[in-house]
Amino acid sequence: MRWQPTHAHVRVLVVAAALLLIAVLARRPDAAVLGLPLAFVAVWGRYFRPREVPQVQTELDADVLFEGQATTYRLRVPGTVDPDIDLIVAALPRSRWFDYSPRQAAVAEPVRILPDASEDAPDAVALEVGVRAKRWGLRTLERPTVVATSVLGSYRIPVPSLGASSVTTLPLREGFEAVDAMPRPAGLVGLHRSRRPGEGTELAGVRTFRTGDRLRRINWSVSARTSELHVTSTWSDRDTEVVILLDTGGEIGVSEGIDGRSSSLDTGVRAAASIAEHYLRHGDRVRLVDTGNLVRGVRSGSGRGHLRRILDALVHADRRGRQPDQDQLAQRNRIRSDSLVLVLSPLLRPMILGYVVTLVHSGCTVIAVDTLPPDITSLIDADEHDKRAWPLAWRLRLLERRRELDRLGDLGVPTVPWRGSGTLDEVLRDASRLASAPRMRS
Numbered sequence: 001m002r003w004q005p006t007h008a009h010v011r012v013l014v015v016a017a018a019l020l021l022i023a024v025l026a027r028r029p030d031a032a033v034l035g036l037p038l039a040f041v042a043v044w045g046r047y048f049r050p051r052e053v054p055q056v057q058t059e060l061d062a063d064v065l066f067e068g069q070a071t072t073y074r075l076r077v078p079g080t081v082d083p084d085i086d087l088i089v090a091a092l093p094r095s096r097w098f099d100y101s102p103r104q105a106a107v108a109e110p111v112r113i114l115p116d117a118s119e120d121a122p123d124a125v126a127l128e129v130g131v132r133a134k135r136w137g138l139r140t141l142e143r144p145t146v147v148a149t150s151v152l153g154s155y156r157i158p159v160p161s162l163g164a165s166s167v168t169t170l171p172l173r174e175g176f177e178a179v180d181a182m183p184r185p186a187g188l189v190g191l192h193r194s195r196r197p198g199e200g201t202e203l204a205g206v207r208t209f210r211t212g213d214r215l216r217r218i219n220w221s222v223s224a225r226t227s228e229l230h231v232t233s234t235w236s237d238r239d240t241e242v243v244i245l246l247d248t249g250g251e252i253g254v255s256e257g258i259d260g261r262s263s264s265l266d267t268g269v270r271a272a273a274s275i276a277e278h279y280l281r282h283g284d285r286v287r288l289v290d291t292g293n294l295v296r297g298v299r300s301g302s303g304r305g306h307l308r309r310i311l312d313a314l315v316h317a318d319r320r321g322r323q324p325d326q327d328q329l330a331q332r333n334r335i336r337s338d339s340l341v342l343v344l345s346p347l348l349r350p351m352i353l354g355y356v357v358t359l360v361h362s363g364c365t366v367i368a369v370d371t372l373p374p375d376i377t378s379l380i381d382a383d384e385h386d387k388r389a390w391p392l393a394w395r396l397r398l399l400e401r402r403r404e405l406d407r408l409g410d411l412g413v414p415t416v417p418w419r420g421s422g423t424l425d426e427v428l429r430d431a432s433r434l435a436s437a438p439r440m441r442s
Contacts (some may be wrong), residue, residue, distance in 0.1 A: 001157060003049055009154040012042045045154025050084040054111075054125075056146050056161045063165065067172035067258040068268075068310070069408075070101075070132035075144065075161070077111070077125035085111050086151045088159070090127045093142040097169075097257060101130030125138045135270055138315055140164050170311045172258060174420045176274030206230050241287060241300055242279045243335050243364075244272050244310075247345030247352050248292030253373035267371040268344040269314050271418045275342060278312045287335045288313055291352060298331070337363035342424075346372040348397070353404055360411050366409060367427050368415040373419040389405030 019035025022028055054077050062071040074092050091106035107127045131141065146159040206219050209229035210332055217231040243334050253263035262270075276286045280302055287300040288310050298313050299307070335341060341364045345352050359366050376398070414427040 001053060002156040003051075003150065003157045006149070006153055008044055009042065009152075012038050012045075015044055041152060042154075045150065045152045048084050048151050049155045050082040050148075050150050050157075052082040052085075053157060054081045054085060054088065054148055054159055056090075056159050058087075058144065058162045058165070060131075060141070060165050061165070064168045065133045066170050067133060067136055067276065070099075070169075072130050072132055073129045073141065073144075073165075075125075075127040075146065081111055081124045083290070084150050085148050086153070087111065087149045088125045088127065088146065089149070090129070090144050090146045092129055092131075092144045095139065097133065097135045097137070097139055097140070098141075099132040101132070105129055131167070134259065135165060135255065135266070136169050136315060137318055139167045139169060141167060155283060158315070161207055168312075171269045171314050173277050174270060174274045176271075176278045176423070177422050185188075185308040185345075205233050207233050222314055241331065241336060241339040242275070242287045242364040243287045243289060243300075243339050243341045245289045245291060245341055245343045245345070245355075246272050246317065247343070247349070247371075248290055249271050250346070250351055251318075252346050252348065253376060261375075262373065264346040264371045264373060265318060267373070267418050268346075268369075269317050271344050271369060271371065271423075273311055273314055274420070277307055280304070280307050286310065289335075291355070292317070326438075335359060335362070335364055339364050341366045343368045344371055344418075346370070347405060348372070348401060354409070356408060357411065358415060360413055366413050367424060368405075368413055369418045369423065370415055372403075372417075374417070 009395055016035045016038035019031045020039065023030075023032035023035060057076045057078060059074050059076070060071060061074070062069075067073060073092065077088060079424050087108055087110055089106065089108040091104075094099065094100065094105055103167055107129055109125050109127050135138070144161055146161050147156055148159050152179045169377050205354070206222055207230065209223075210230050213231045217233075219230045219232045222230040246263060248268070248330065251263050251265040253266075254261050255263040255266050261373060272288065276288070279286050283301050283302065285300045286306065288298040290297045298310050301309070343352070343356055343357055345368070347353065356366055356368060408415060413432070416423055425437060
């Protein structure tokens with residue numbers, strides 16, 4: 001790598017030589033008056049050309065972001081540099097899923113002449129580009145193009161920089177909230193009230209003392225009033241296993257990032273992150289099953305660390321893997337019969353619909369969350385003018401899908417479109433009433 005003359009320097013040399021040649025051959029002193037300053041500038045730029053190549057260091061303030069968050073990409077030239085270097089220009093290759101500040105992702109900064117170089121000395125050049133993530137996933141910031149120029153812009157050299165930097169963009173959690181009632185709570189930890197009395201924090205009532213009751217449960221005010229020992233009974237706090245079944249086998253609709261339209265996969269990934277955070281915050285055990293790949297997913301667990309594991313798994317949901325069939329999916333992902341299964345899917349693939357029926361027959365409480373974009377689901381209800389823009393096959397497929405969802409409803413599987421907070425309130429209440437109703441034995 002060597003310092004090369006710029007096009008401007010070459011043009012100055014050519015114009016100066018042509019003017020001086022005309023001045024000599026045509027005896028035109030006015031041409032010499034115009035050519036001599038240009039020749040002086042060319043000689044000045046040649047004489048003061050740099051000899052050293054500056055070293056550029058790159059760093060990223062944060063390599064893990066949520067959708068909509070921004071970070072700063074920094075390029076630094078530490079220590080002292082050749083005093084003949086005048087300007088350093090850096091440009092980042094633009095990517096679809098990043099916004100840049102400035103918008104062109106290119107910055108220029110003059111070189112500061114420092115007297116000495118030390119660890120505490122300021123950088124000779126500090127370039128900064130703001131980077132904002134627009135969509136979840138694992139993205140790569142390509143190696144920037146860095147060019148240093150000499151005084152008067154006569155010479156330039158591409159400066160080598162480090163390799164590409166990877167940015168992990170976690171899906172945005174939409175502040176999902178749901179009722180605390182669980183259809184079939186099980187276990188010994190959590191914040192959901194069980195239908196069984198036991199150790200807990202929620203008051204169930206006051207009853208007479210029985211053998212085996214703890215002395216700290218004695219209600220002395222009631223016992224003194226009735227002259228008989230009474231104890232305060234509570235409902236046991238229970239948790240349940242929430243299984244998030246994410247359909248990543250296909251993507252329907254257009255994805256425009258956090259600021260635009262969302263595809264079915266965008267909606268499913270963000271809904272999975274919101275639901276997982278809600279139930280983990282309430283002490284439940286959450287499990288993630290990726291139906292698009294047999295080896296991807298997160299085992300059942302709880303706590304803040306488990307939420308990060310789920311978010312890290314959701315980052316890779318857009319990578320296509322081997323699509324399993326229904327039997328393989330059921331064999332590799334065995335789900336307990338008392339689990340609450342939330343199916344996040346556009347509900348278009350027959351394999352997913354068949355697996356939902358299998359889960360219902362195994363005794364699970366299944367809720368289907370429709371992630372198909374609203375502009376597609378409203379197609380069959382649109383007027384004739386809008387329908388002409390869509391192929392007939394799509395309209396027929398949506399009609400078949402509506403019939404299949406009606407069949408799932410007959411099996412007791414409610415289907416709700418994802419609307420953020422409050423999406424599952426009504427269906428969870430209905431499922432809780434159904435689970436608490438007495439059952440007839442055949």
